[in-house]
Amino acid sequence: MSATRLLVLGVVRGYGRAHGYLIGNDLMSWGAGEWANVKWGSIYHALKQLTKDGCLTDETVPPARTDYVLTAKGEQEFRRLLRDALRRPETRPDMLAAGLALLPSLTRADAVALLHERLAALESRRDTAREQAAGWGEPAHVRELFGLWEHTAGSGVAWTRGLLERLEAGAYPMAGDRGSPGGPGSWSILKLE
CATH class of the missing domain: 1.10.287 (Helix Hairpins)
Structure with missing residues (x-):
């Protein structure tokens, strides 16, 4: 499994529509470069591969930005990766860390x-x-x-x-709870736009 793949799908899902720089900036601000070995190049590679796989669609936004949107297949892949990240103990902690970052989904x-x-x-x-x-x-x-x-x-x-x-005991707002950041498109873009 790929933590980068899960994280990219999760960020696109969270915003509803996102471009590569926004995705990368979020992941880097979370420290994903350290705990999941995410690099800028791996983010763009994941975006390209996920689009090729039919998990994302891409659209050019003038003047020269590409925005990505999750497809139904992408939602299924996101859910599969997230569920596996939480249920399966792996030797490397990157998948669990990615799953925890997206837990409210x-x-x-x-x-x-x-x-x-x-x-x-x-x-x-x-x-x-x-x-x-x-x-x-x-x-x-x-x-x-x-x-x-x-x-x-x-x-x-x-x-x-x-x-x-x-x-x-009710810690953290989860999907379906009031104030949860777990729904598709529920994240606010507070900067970079």
């Missing part, structure tokens, strides 16, 4: 259900790593690898439980 019930899937997967990984460490023989130092995996999965379990508690 989901209803509270959907987000909670997906995070429960994530929690179950992390608990399984933690327990498997613990069993592997306990049963490991030689070379003895390899046991540390299983310990690292157990610790990493255990930290993920604790964090996911905390987020679930906050969401279940």
Whole structure:
């Protein structure tokens, strides 16, 4: 999966219509260059590929700007990527970070259900790593690898439980809630225009 693809679709969806510089400026202001390895070139490549794939349409706006709009196929792809980013623990954190940046696009019930899937997967990984460490023989130092995996999965379990508690207690306006930034076209362009 590509965090850049998810983020670009999410920003275009959020604004309803967006040009490359607006998308890039938003993502860079969020620090996505650090946590998702998003670069200006990867943003423009994603826009071109998503347009080619039928997820976006493009329109030239005088004097020489290209605006992008999400298609029905793009909405489906966005939802698939967002759901997978939240439910599937990956080794690299970029997809989860992208999913969290776009979390209000989901209803509270959907987000909670997906995070429960994530929690179950992390608990399984933690327990498997613990069993592997306990049963490991030689070379003895390899046991540390299983310990690292157990610790990493255990930290993920604790964090996911905390987020679930906050969401279940009503934290953050989610799709369908008053004031949610999760609906298509719900973002305001406050600068750059």
